Amino acid sequence: MLFSDMPGDEGLPGRQRRLAMIAVMMTTAMTVFDASMVNVALPQIARAMNVRASEIIWVSNGYLLAAAMTLAIFAALAPRVGYRVQYPCGLLVFTLSSLGCALSDTPHTLIAMRILQGIGAAATLSIGPAVLRSVFPNRLLGRILGMNALLVASGTAIAPLLGGTLLSAFSWQWLFAINLPPGILAITLAMRVLPERAKKITEPFDIPGAFLSAIVPGSLIMAADSLARHGGQSLTADNVLHAAGFLALALAAGAAFIYCERRASKPLLPLSIFSSSRFSLAALTSMASFISQGITFIALPFLFQNVYGYSAFISALLFTPWPLGIILAAPHAGRLSDRFPPALISTTGLCIFVTGLALLATLPEHASVLNICLRSLVCGIGFGCFQSPNNREMLSNVARENSSYASGTLAIMRMFGQCMGSAAIGVILALFSQQDLHSESHAVHIALWVAVTSCLIAIIVSVSRIRRP
Incomplete structure (x- = not known):
C-alpha cells in the first residue's frame, strides 16, 4: 500500500x-x-600519487568542505529556482565531477574534482527531505523518511566493503567511475518526475548572508590546513600566523553573518530558531559528535592498512560493524525517544560511543580482526543510540514553519563536524607522522584520543540540556 493511490x-x-x-x-x-x-x-591513492598522507586527506576534506560551505546556500536557493531545476543540476555536477575524479592523474586535479562533487552533493542533499515531502502524502512521510535513514546506514555499511572489493580487483579510479550509470539514470528520472514547488519565493536572495555563510567554514578549515601542510618539524611562526589569520577571518565573517541575518528581510538562516537553548545545545552536541566520527573514519584506514598491514578489502570489512551497530540501535532509540526524554537517550548513546572510541584508541600493537570489530560495533551502537533522539530533539524544539531550517542546520552541523574532524586528522598526521611505521601508528592513536576528547565535550554539552525546560 506504500505507493498506491487513495482517495x-x-x-x-x-x-x-x-x-x-x-x-x-x-x-x-x-x-x-x-x-x-x-x-x-586514501592510503592507496597516497601511494599511487606518491604524496604524504596529510596532503591526500584533502581528497576527503575537499568534498566535505565544499558541501559544508554551500548547504545553506542551496537550501535557500531551492524555493526560488524550483526542485526540478536544482536537483537535476546538482546531480549533473556530481556525475560529471565523478568522471573528472576517475580521469585525474595529479593530486591537485583530483582534489578540485572532489570539491565540485561536494558542491553537486550539497545541491541535492540540502533539499532531499523537502523533495520527499512534496512527493509523498503526510500519512506516508514518516515511513519514507525512515526508509531513507535506513538506506543511509545500510549504504555506510556496504560502501567500505564494496570499495575494498573494487580496490582489490581494480584501481582506485573505479571508485568514482561507478557513479556514472546510476547518475545518468537519476538525472533522467529527476527531470521527468520531480515536482515543482506550488509557489516559488520571489523575495531577493540574501547574497551577503550566502557569501558570509561560505566564508566561515572555509576559513576554519583553511586555518587547520595551514598547520597540516606546513606542520611537522618545519612548523614556524609564519605557519602559525597564517592559521591565526584564517581563524580571525572566520570570526569576523561569523560576526558579520549574524549582523546581516538580523537585518535581512528574508534571511538565509532565521536566527530565531536558535532562541531555543535546547535546539542550540542539540546542534552543538551534533557537531562535536560528528567531529569525533570524522576523525575516526579517516584515521582507521591508515591504522588498518599501513600499521597492521591488512589489505584494502579486509580494512573495508573492519569498518562494517560500525554502521551495522547504527542499523541495530537507531530504530529502537528513535522509538524510545517518543516515550522518554530524547536528551537522556542521546546522552546515554554518547556515553556508549565514547567507550567504543576509547577501546579503539587502546588497541594493542597486533590486534585481531574480531577484537577490532567488537570495538567498532560498540561505537556504532552508541552513535545509533545518540543520533535519532538528538535529531528529534532539534526538530521538535523549533516552530513547525521553521522545520526546514532546522533540517538544514542539522545537515550543516553533520557536514561541518565531519569536515573539521577530517582537517584535525590532517594536522595530526602532519605534526606527528614522519613517514615511518612507528610514527604513523603514534599519530593515529593521538588522533583517536582527540576523537575521544571531542566526544567528551559533546557529552558535557548534552548533559547540560537534560534538565532544561
Whole structure:
C-alpha cells in the first residue's frame, strides 16, 4: 500500500511517486557510497600519487568542505529556482565531477574534482527531505523518511566493503567511475518526475548572508590546513600566523553573518530558531559528535592498512560493524525517544560511543580482526543510540514553519563536524607522522584520543540540556 493511490491522497500519483523515490534514493546512495568508499582508498591513492598522507586527506576534506560551505546556500536557493531545476543540476555536477575524479592523474586535479562533487552533493542533499515531502502524502512521510535513514546506514555499511572489493580487483579510479550509470539514470528520472514547488519565493536572495555563510567554514578549515601542510618539524611562526589569520577571518565573517541575518528581510538562516537553548545545545552536541566520527573514519584506514598491514578489502570489512551497530540501535532509540526524554537517550548513546572510541584508541600493537570489530560495533551502537533522539530533539524544539531550517542546520552541523574532524586528522598526521611505521601508528592513536576528547565535550554539552525546560 506504500505507493498506491487513495482517495484524497496528497503528493504525486502512484507511478510518478515510485519513480521520484527511486531518483532520490539513488542520489542518496551515491553520495553516501562516494564519501565512505573514498576513505578506505586514501592510503592507496597516497601511494599511487606518491604524496604524504596529510596532503591526500584533502581528497576527503575537499568534498566535505565544499558541501559544508554551500548547504545553506542551496537550501535557500531551492524555493526560488524550483526542485526540478536544482536537483537535476546538482546531480549533473556530481556525475560529471565523478568522471573528472576517475580521469585525474595529479593530486591537485583530483582534489578540485572532489570539491565540485561536494558542491553537486550539497545541491541535492540540502533539499532531499523537502523533495520527499512534496512527493509523498503526510500519512506516508514518516515511513519514507525512515526508509531513507535506513538506506543511509545500510549504504555506510556496504560502501567500505564494496570499495575494498573494487580496490582489490581494480584501481582506485573505479571508485568514482561507478557513479556514472546510476547518475545518468537519476538525472533522467529527476527531470521527468520531480515536482515543482506550488509557489516559488520571489523575495531577493540574501547574497551577503550566502557569501558570509561560505566564508566561515572555509576559513576554519583553511586555518587547520595551514598547520597540516606546513606542520611537522618545519612548523614556524609564519605557519602559525597564517592559521591565526584564517581563524580571525572566520570570526569576523561569523560576526558579520549574524549582523546581516538580523537585518535581512528574508534571511538565509532565521536566527530565531536558535532562541531555543535546547535546539542550540542539540546542534552543538551534533557537531562535536560528528567531529569525533570524522576523525575516526579517516584515521582507521591508515591504522588498518599501513600499521597492521591488512589489505584494502579486509580494512573495508573492519569498518562494517560500525554502521551495522547504527542499523541495530537507531530504530529502537528513535522509538524510545517518543516515550522518554530524547536528551537522556542521546546522552546515554554518547556515553556508549565514547567507550567504543576509547577501546579503539587502546588497541594493542597486533590486534585481531574480531577484537577490532567488537570495538567498532560498540561505537556504532552508541552513535545509533545518540543520533535519532538528538535529531528529534532539534526538530521538535523549533516552530513547525521553521522545520526546514532546522533540517538544514542539522545537515550543516553533520557536514561541518565531519569536515573539521577530517582537517584535525590532517594536522595530526602532519605534526606527528614522519613517514615511518612507528610514527604513523603514534599519530593515529593521538588522533583517536582527540576523537575521544571531542566526544567528551559533546557529552558535557548534552548533559547540560537534560534538565532544561
